[in-house]
Amino acid sequence: MVNAPLHIITLVKWVPDAQLERRYNAEARIDRSEGVLSELDEYPLEAALQLREAAADREVRVTALTMGPAGSSTAVKKALQIGADDGYQLTDDALIGADIWATSVALKAAVEAVAGAAEFESGEPEYLVLTGMASEEGESGAVPAQLAERLGAHVVTYATGLELEPERLIVTRSGGTESQKVAVRMPAVVSVTDQANDPRYPNFKAIMAAKKKPLTRFSLADLGLRAEEVTAKVRVLSTQARPARTAGEIITDEGDAGLKIVEFLAKERLL
Amino acid sequence: MSNVLVFFDVLGETLSFTQRELIAQAQSLGEVHIAIGAYQGDPTPALAISGVGEVYLAEASLPAPEVAVVDLLETAVAECGAEVILGSSTADVTDALARLAVRLDTGIICSIAALTGELLATKSELAGSYTTVSQLAPGLSRPLIATFRPNSLDPQRVDALLDAGDQPDGTVLPVRPSQGGVEVLHREALKVSARPALAEARVVVAGGRGVDGDFTPLEELADELGAGLGASRAATDAGWIEHAAQVGQTGVTVSPQLYISAGISGAVQQRSGMQTAGTIVAINKDEDAPVFEIADFGVVGDLHEVIPQMIEELRRRKG
Numbered sequence: 001m002v003n004a005p006l007h008i009i010t011l012v013k014w015v016p017d018a019q020l021e022r023r024y025n026a027e028a029r030i031d032r033s034e035g036v037l038s039e040l041d042e043y044p045l046e047a048a049l050q051l052r053e054a055a056a057d058r059e060v061r062v063t064a065l066t067m068g069p070a071g072s073s074t075a076v077k078k079a080l081q082i083g084a085d086d087g088y089q090l091t092d093d094a095l096i097g098a099d100i101w102a103t104s105v106a107l108k109a110a111v112e113a114v115a116g117a118a119e120f121e122s123g124e125p126e127y128l129v130l131t132g133m134a135s136e137e138g139e140s141g142a143v144p145a146q147l148a149e150r151l152g153a154h155v156v157t158y159a160t161g162l163e164l165e166p167e168r169l170i171v172t173r174s175g176g177t178e179s180q181k182v183a184v185r186m187p188a189v190v191s192v193t194d195q196a197n198d199p200r201y202p203n204f205k206a207i208m209a210a211k212k213k214p215l216t217r218f219s220l221a222d223l224g225l226r227a228e229e230v231t232a233k234v235r236v237l238s239t240q241a242r243p244a245r246t247a248g249e250i251i252t253d254e255g256d257a258g259l260k261i262v263e264f265l266a267k268e269r270l271l
Numbered sequence: 272m273s274n275v276l277v278f279f280d281v282l283g284e285t286l287s288f289t290q291r292e293l294i295a296q297a298q299s300l301g302e303v304h305i306a307i308g309a310y311q312g313d314p315t316p317a318l319a320i321s322g323v324g325e326v327y328l329a330e331a332s333l334p335a336p337e338v339a340v341v342d343l344l345e346t347a348v349a350e351c352g353a354e355v356i357l358g359s360s361t362a363d364v365t366d367a368l369a370r371l372a373v374r375l376d377t378g379i380i381c382s383i384a385a386l387t388g389e390l391l392a393t394k395s396e397l398a399g400s401y402t403t404v405s406q407l408a409p410g411l412s413r414p415l416i417a418t419f420r421p422n423s424l425d426p427q428r429v430d431a432l433l434d435a436g437d438q439p440d441g442t443v444l445p446v447r448p449s450q451g452g453v454e455v456l457h458r459e460a461l462k463v464s465a466r467p468a469l470a471e472a473r474v475v476v477a478g479g480r481g482v483d484g485d486f487t488p489l490e491e492l493a494d495e496l497g498a499g500l501g502a503s504r505a506a507t508d509a510g511w512i513e514h515a516a517q518v519g520q521t522g523v524t525v526s527p528q529l530y531i532s533a534g535i536s537g538a539v540q541q542r543s544g545m546q547t548a549g550t551i552v553a554i555n556k557d558e559d560a561p562v563f564e565i566a567d568f569g570v571v572g573d574l575h576e577v578i579p580q581m582i583e584e585l586r587r588r589k590g
Contacts, residue, residue: 233407235405241400
C-alpha cells in the first residue's frame with residue numbers, strides 16, 4: 001500500500017521554565033508546580049506539521065501526547081494551538097518520580113492506545129512517534145531509544161531533517177563523528193533536534209480553532225497498567241543545590257587587560 | 272569485585288582521552304571487559320592495558336546507527352556476568368545502552384560524574400545547578416547501566432591509574448548486523464578539527480554576538496591554549512560558526528577546567544551549558560552583562576583588543 005495514512009504522534013512535555021530558577025522539592029523530585037511546553041518539543045511538533053503539509057496525497061494526522069501532572073494539559077493545549085489535530089494526556093499519581101525506565105513503559109502503553117484509537121478514512125495507518133532531542137530537565141536523551149525498543153519500532157535519534165517517502169522516512173542526522181542520511185521504515189521513533197526547523201507561533205485564529213479540538217485524558221488503569229509496572233528502577237537519594245557562582249574580580253580595560261588575564265591564568269595554574 | 276563491561280561504540284587506532292578515562296573509572300569498580308561496536312582491522316592493540324580482560328566483538332563491525340550493537344552488548348553481559356555496564360554520554364552510546372536497559376529489565380543513569388563501589392552515582396542536574404546522588408531501586412540485583420560525562424577525572428590521575436599491559440584477546444560473539452529497518456543511504460565524516468572536541472575539552476574559548484562575525488581571534492586564542500572552540504546561540508544562528516559549536520541549553524554542555532567567554536552576555540540558556548566549569552573568564556563591552564555575575568575574572572572591554580594582547584602575551588611567555 002503506497003499511500004497508507006500516517007499517524008504522527010508527537011510527544012510533548014510540560015517542564016519547569018528553564019528561564020526561571022528550577023529546583024528539587026523535599027522528596028528529591030523536580031518541582032513541577034509551574035511549567036511551560038518544553039522548547040525542545042516545539043521542533044518535533046513543527047517537523048510533524050511540515051510532514052503533514054508536504055503530503056498532499058496522503059492522509060496524515062498529528063497527535064500531541066503528554067505524560068505528566070495535571071498541569072501538563074497546558075502543553076497539549078499549546079500543541080493544539082500550534083497545529084496538532086488532537087491531544088492526549090496521561091496523568092496518574094503513580095507516575096510521580098518516574099525514571100527513564102518507567103517513563104518508557106508508560107509511554108509505550110500510551111502510544112499503543114493512541115495509535116489503536118485513531119480511525120482513518122483511507123485505510124490502516126502506519127505510525128511515527130516524534131520526540132524532542134532530550135527533555136529539558138532530565139537531559140538524558142535516553143527515552144526515545146527505550147520507547148522504540150519497547151514498541152518494537154525502529155529508532156533514529158538527533159534528526160536535523162525529515163522527508164516523507166511512500167514507504168519510508170528519510171532522516172538526516174548528525175552522529176558523533178559523521179553526518180548521515182538514513183531511511184527508516186514505520187513504525188518508528190525519531191528524535192528531532194533544534195536544528196531541524198524554525199517552530200511557528202500560533203495565531204489568533206489557530207488559538208480559537210484549538211478550543212474545538214479533542215483532548216482526551218487517561219490514567220494508567222485506562223491503559224491496563226498497574227502502579228507496580230511503572231515503579232522506577234532508579235531512585236534519587238539526595239539532591240544538593242550547587243553553591244551559586246559569585247562574581248570574582250571585574251576590571252575595566254585600560255589597555256592592559258589581555259596581560260592581566262594571562263597573569264590571572266598563570267596565578268591560577270591554568271596555563 | 273564486580274565485573275564491569277565498558278562499551279565503545281567506535282574504536283580507532285588509539286584510545287581517546289575519554290576512552291582511557293572510562294577504563295580508569297571502570298577499574299575502580301572491578302575487572303574490566305570491553306565491547307566494541309565499530310572498528311577497523313584488529314582493535315585489540317589499542318587495549319594493551321593492565322587489568323583489561325575480555326574484549327568482545329561482533330562478527331562484523333557495527334557502525335551506528337546499527338541496532339545490532341544491543342545484541343552484542345546483551346551477549347557480552349551474559350558472557351562476562353557484568354554487574355555494571357558503562358559507556359560515554361554521547362548520543363549513539365546512550366541509544367545502545369538505553370535499549371540494553373530494556374532488554375535487561377534494569378535502570379539506566381545518564382551523564383554521571385562518579386560511581387562508587389556501592390554503586391552510588393553522582394551527577395549534576397538542572398544545567399549544573401544541583402548535584403544529585405542516585406542508585407538502583409532497593410531490592411534490584413540487576414546490573415546498573417550508566418553513561419559517564421567526559422572530563423570527570425583528572426588527566427594526571429587517569430595516566431597514573433592506567434598501566435601498559437599485555438595485548439588482550441578479542442572474543443568474537445555470534446552477532447551479525449541487522450537486516451532492514453534502518454538503512455544508511457549516505458555517510459559523510461564531519462570535518463575533523465585539530466582542536467579538541469568541545470564536550471571533552473579541558474579549556475573552552477567561546478564567542479557570542481560581540482564577536483561581530485569574525486571568529487579568527489578566538490580561533491587563534493583557542494589554538495594557543497589547546498582549547499575547544501564554542502559559541503553562543505546568537506553566533507551560531509547568525510551563521511558565523513557551525514551549529515555543532517553551540518554551548519548551552521540546546522547545544523553542547525561543557526565542563527572544562529577553564530572557560531573563556533568573549534562577547535557573550537550570559538543569558539540563562541548560555542550560562543546553563545557552562546555552569547560547572549572550574550574557572551570562568553569573561554570579556555564583554557557591556558559592564559551590565561549577566562556573565563559578570565558568575566565570572567571569576569571579568570574584563571569590561573573590547574575583545575578585539577583584549578584577545579590579540581592575550582595571544583601576544585601567551586606567545587611571549589612560551590617564547
